[in-house]
Amino acid sequence: MSAPTLELEIADITESAPEVSTLTLKHPEGRVLPSFTPGSHLVLECSGKANAYSLISDPVMPTSYQISVLRIHEGSGGSRWLHERQPGERLTARPPRSAFAPQLKARKQLLIAGGIGVTPIFSHLRAAAAWGIPVEVLYAHRPGHGAHCDELKTLAPGRVRCLDSRAEFAAAFAEAVIRQPIGTHLYCCGPEPFMDIVVGTARGAGWPPGRIHTERFGIDALDPGDPFEVVLTESNQKFTVPSGISLLEALEKKGFDIPNLCRQGVCGECVLPVRTGAVLHRDHFLTEEEKESDEQMMCCVSRAREEELEIAL
Amino acid sequence: MPTLEQTSVPAWAVATAGMPLDRVAARAALVTFASDQEPRRTWGQELDHAGIPYDLIDLSEASKADIRQAVGLLIDSASVGFRLMLHGPLAPVLAARAAALEHSLLDEEIIVCTTEVSEIPLYCVHCTGESVVRAAIDDVVTCLHCGTDLLVYYHVSRRQGSFLGFKHDAEAYELTGAGEAA
Amino acid sequence: MTTTAPPLERDLVETFPFPFPQDTYRYSTNVEPAGKLVPTPAGQWGASMLHVDSEYHHELDERAAILQRDPSRQQVLPHMRPAAWDAMLTLMQELGTAYPREFTLTRDDDGTFTWINRKQGIEQRFTYADETTLPEPETGPLGFIGSQVQEDIALLDQREGQLFVDAGIITFAADWSFGFDVGMSFLEIHGPVPRVHDMGVIARAQTFLMRLQPSTPYRRTNWTLTIGRRLDVSTEVYHEWGPDRGWIQTTDDQTFGASVHLRVEVQHLVRLPDSGAVMFLIRTYMLPLEQLARIEPWRARTHAVLQELPEDMADYKGFISYRDRAVAWLESQAPSS
Structure with a gap:
């Protein structure tokens, strides 16, 4: 399902407000970039992390993309890293994704x-x-x-x-x-x-x-959540996910290579099959029915509603 | 025929039924096409009880064109928070719903109560005329515009506000006794 | 009277999208990424989202004639205007990429576009979202592009947690009425299809479509049988083509094989990037059984599928009355051992 990535060159950086940098990104050879739906975001690879930023520029067959990035001091470092970039440097992006589209019927x-x-x-x-x-x-x-x-x-x-x-x-x-x-x-x-x-x-x-x-996206961190126990039924392991650490991070520390992209419950890449246990769903990817069935979870943001979760991993 | 819940035929189009009112509404219009049935008794009391202000509009004598126009005007002057409540026989209710959707109401802003479903609006797919006929799904009735005998299909257009009708014996083929109707 | 089919252009056999991967057929959410080339015993298909073949002029003339008779086959509800523009630009880009010698879209420095269709001798300069820059402002961008691609086009609006078919140009409908259905939800439109609801196929398909992203179009196939090379088997003209289903049972074997066609729809599912609407492209291919039977793996597979197909599905697909005859006919064409 993963779309190919785009290589983009930083054409310009301006300050739109204190701590807010607006980056203009272009195709290195000046080619037309994919059109996007208003409200779409671009997922940028920021020094090993993937951060999503809303596109603010002209959406139809554009020759540049613009994003505005607020420097978040306590964040995971992606916005600080972006604030340190210089024009001429290159970034890797995923094509724009839409999750906040305008209603065509709106009067x-x-x-x-x-x-x-x-x-x-x-x-x-x-x-x-x-x-x-x-x-x-x-x-x-x-x-x-x-x-x-x-x-x-x-x-x-x-x-x-x-x-x-x-x-x-x-x-x-x-x-x-x-x-x-x-x-x-x-x-x-x-x-x-x-x-x-x-x-x-x-x-x-x-x-x-x-x-x-x-x-509800990319503004501020979700609350750290309560610690919970995880039982991995396939690999026969049991461990605790502490407060403030996501299940995804905990699994990565144990050496699991879980596909992931946005790490914010939007892209759907890090879905895991749930055997038993009630999930505290905090993602924006699964449908309401899917959340109610508790058969899968997005391990980047979602946690256990009670003490324990059994995952088929 | 699949169960009708999985089709375009609303439950209230095959049996008289009413939906509950939406208690968070800021304001409502109660449009009735059956003044004799006194909608105040049911919804009116509930609206009063919930403290939701409403207008009572009687369109029982109105033609389909007049219904569409009146409902359109009503909606165009409303603010968000408004709910349209439609009360009466199926044909005018479907016409009013079509106008409401065209004027950008959401499904959740339209609350329906049918008092009669034995007469249905039927769209002839061959001549595009609409006939209001006493019929039910799977009946064969004659189009009042082109005379074709139409099968009443379990398919309702929210935009046309009518059931789909098509030639019931279109597959009949007569040739030296070899034809047959499928 | 015996009918023989006129000779088919070779490309129509070579690029025929034979739809049966196995000996049984059931409805499923059979989607796969678009653009994957599929080799067949006769050739290959599927390299691009839009396909131009030797029927190009013939089919577009037929579409124009149908629209002339019945303008309800083309509708754009007012809120779908941005989606229609988006569809036109997307299709032009797609044609330019797939057939660069015949079609070119360029964006000029002042932001206007120039579109060249060499197959039809069209050169049109236009401004996005300005209908007056198109040759026929009243039919708009969908009418303009709809006269230049062989695919039928439906545009779906995503709202209230659902999809609604709110615009399109559908002249080659297989047993449904676009004019009646326009404005319906995806689930409502599929209401009459047997089995699929209990299996959750339509609900799953809708969930899938609602998550489509512009960068990754998908496709699926659908099929039925049609008598004669008749593209327009819409409900509107059921009284014209319905009698063929009775007539076909009275024909001799040669006429039967020449008249009954395996009708395949290749449907592409595309998230339009600017409007966020979903575009359904429906391309119809027809191959007479007579031609199909010359490719032995196709004959054997079609025979198996038709023989096994449950009654309700054959009924819904409209060939229950001559299914047994088709099975027998295909059987009779088996190579003698």
Whole structure:
């Protein structure tokens, strides 16, 4: 299933906000790059790790890709590594993947961004502007840390509000959520607690789940989780996965070579067959029915709901 | 014939049935095509009880074109949080659902209660005319537009708001007694 | 009266996508990555997503005539406009890659595109998402590209956890009505197919399609039997082709072998990159039994499959009334030992 990789050359690096670098990537021979769906991400190999970044540039037969990378100090190091790159250097990427696509039937788009979650929202806004779809943007960010505000406002004059206080954002969203014409779809990307508030508020205002779309991805780490026991039925092993260590990491330490790509529960590569035990599914790959059946799990993010899991490995 | 749950035929199109209202709705419109059945008794009371404001709209005398237009206008002036509740015989309910979907409502925003399913809207695939006829799945009825005898198929178009009908004996072939109907 | 089939162009046999990998056939989620070349006893098929063969002009003339008679075979619900543009550009790129001598798509410095189709003598400069830059703005990008590829095209919108067939140009439907079905969900459209629901085939196929990524298209085959080289066996004209199923039982053996065709659909499943819609390409191939029987492995395999096929499947596929005759006919063509 794995698609071939793309070699990309860094054509330009600019600072879009403090700690946010925008990288322009091109094919080394200037060839046209694959088109992508607004809201897609590019998985980049960052010094041995794979990190996903939302594409913010023009999606149709583009000659360059742009991503904006927030430097995360406590992260796994991928964003720090990217911040140290220089123009002319090359990166390896997987072709764009879409998991946060615009709804073609939307009559209007209400786009809600928190912090660096502005990147897929930027992409959605670009598409809405290109196809003439009415749009309204609320972007919450820390004072002085709003990335791409000017570009957003140029794409949709008078339809973008960049808000740098929580109270201001909460008031603006509470007002906006109750007056959207039917046919509007809401898209939200930001830190998990931010999105929980947005989704909760919209649901409280009678929004059906089908009109609410979130990108829970790559913003901040999942909570470390409780330790649990793992029994490997094929190789006859038993060990504990401590809090803060993923099952994938634990298996790698034991010498297992598990296929994996995003390590964030999105790509589906690291699926493992579960024999017994209740899984705390934290991925965005398996369907709800698959999660309920507890027959498989994404070992990069998911853990045991109770003390023990039996894996057919 | 597979069980109908796995087809395009909604359960409420073959037997009268009502869906529960959505208690998180911010507002609703209760459109009835059977004023004599007093929808207030059922959904109306429940809506009142749940504290969901609603408009009661009686379209029992309206034609299919009028239904489509009225439902379209109703939806175009609504805000997200709105639910459309359709109450009455199958034919106008299917017509209203088609208009609602065309005006970008989601399935989960449309709540249906049928009070009568013995008359069905039937689309003739050969002449594209629609006949409202007293019939059930697998019956053969005559198209009111082109006169073809149509088999009522277990296939319902959400967009047309009707059952599919096609020539029931199209495979008959008469030639010196050798033909047969499949 | 005895009918003999007109001679077939050789390429139609050599590139025929014979669909049976084994002696029994059941519905399955039989998808495989696109672009894999499949050798057959007569030649090979499958190198590219789009296939141009010696029927190119004939089939496209037929499509144009069908659309003239019945415009409902081509529909793009309003929200599918971006998907139609996306489909056109994707197909143009695909044609340019597979047949660079006949087709070329170039992007000019000002962002406009130039499309050249040398088979039809077309040179068209257009701007993406601007219908007025196409020769016939009212039929739009799908109408434009649909008149240049032999494949039928369906475009599926992904929403509410499902897929909906909301646009397409389907002139060669095998026993279904695109005009009636447009707007239905993937599951609804497949409602009438026997067996597949209990087996979860359609639900699995939908889950698979919803996860398709643009970089990895897939394909599958489907098949039935058709009488005569009739591409349009849609429900709309059932009254025209239905009687053939009665007539065929009255024919002599030579006419039977010349008239009954193994009809194979090669379907490509593609995630369109810009709109996120799913594109279904349906290419129809037909080979008369008479031709098929000349390739012994094909004759023997088809005989085995038809003989074993359960009644309900033969009924749904529409040849229950002449299945036994087809089996006997194929049997009669076995090489004498």
